[in-house]
Amino acid sequence: MKFIADGMLGKLTRWLRMLGQDVQYSNKLDDAELIVMAKKEHRILLTRDVELYQRAVARGIDAFYIEGQTEAAKLAELAKRFDVPLEIDLKRSRCPRCNTKIRPTPKEKLAGKVEKNTFIYYNEFWKCPKCGHIYWQGAHWGRIRATLEKAKKI
């Protein structure tokens, strides 16, 4: 299952990638380009735009209209419709920035590449092989969990 998200869904795209979903996203694509790419790459089109949704469906594209106002509500809709698991497992995660699967990176390779305190307090690090961004389960992790718990309750 692969997705393509419209330009209004940048935040949701980052969430879905963290959850391990393959999501194509660019806010530079217009509606026609989104439809072409969805068709060519067999991706499910996620959109908040009724007109785009109707256009895509009329062309036989698998599309899903997102109604939720909050990220938790949007994630809950996707979990219901597509069985997207609402758990982050970094072994499965994709880079929120570029959609590439992230990989575990030995801590000793990151000396000097992350802030000193981060390096001291955390032991598990992950790196995107494409854009080079480094990830760890830092202080923001509590908020991420809270949003996913909210989504599960919905």
Ligand SMILES: [Zn+2]
């Ligand atoms: Zn990346």
